[in-house]
Amino acid sequence: MKTNQLVMAVAVAAALAGCAGLGGRERLVKAPPRCVETAVQIYFQPGSHELTDEGRTVLAQAASETAGCEIERVVVMGLADAEGAPAANLELSKRRAQTVTAALAAVKLPAAEFRLAAAGEQGAVTAAGAEPLRRRVDVILQMRPPK
Missing domain, CATH: 1.20.5 (Single alpha-helices involved in coiled-coils or other helix-helix interfaces)
Incomplete structure (x- = not known):
């Protein structure tokens, strides 16, 4: 012993x-690098533009990580899968992007230039016929350390 x-x-x-x-x-x-470009993905239920609890949590965390940084631009891209009519999918992806933008404002993301876009189902079906998960919004936070 x-x-x-x-x-x-x-x-x-x-x-x-x-x-x-x-x-x-x-x-x-x-320490992890601070004030660098960050991307997050917010997923939605099929056919829905309502934010889930998980989506709210992801957005709140992303906003808190911007504390002390200068936000240059926020790019919000709404996407949809290939289920349903193309026009409806485009509208759904627009609503998703708007929902996420409003949620970012609600979690007190610092003022920044916002760029919203919607792709609908464009790119949802690959050449191989696979349908990648596209019921989401991609958010890119472009930031830098304060001057």
Whole structure:
């Protein structure tokens, strides 16, 4: 038992000595980059433009991560899958983009230039015939550190 404790103590001491030679904690643990372009995706139920609880959470988190940053532009792209008529899918993707834009304002995203777009079902079916998940809005937050 004492041998195991001695071996453990030596191992811990060696590990600590090795860490000290690396230049300290700041070289091992780095804060994530702040105020860089960030993209989030907000998913919707089929045929719906209502924000889900998960979507609200994602938007609130994205907005909180912009604290202290200068927001240059917010790009909001509404998408839809290929179910239904193309005109209805385009309208649905527009409503989704509008819903997300309003939700971003509600979570107090700093003022920025907003660019809204809607693609409808365009690109929903690939050449191979696959239908990727497209019931979403893509949000790109373009930001930089404050001046």
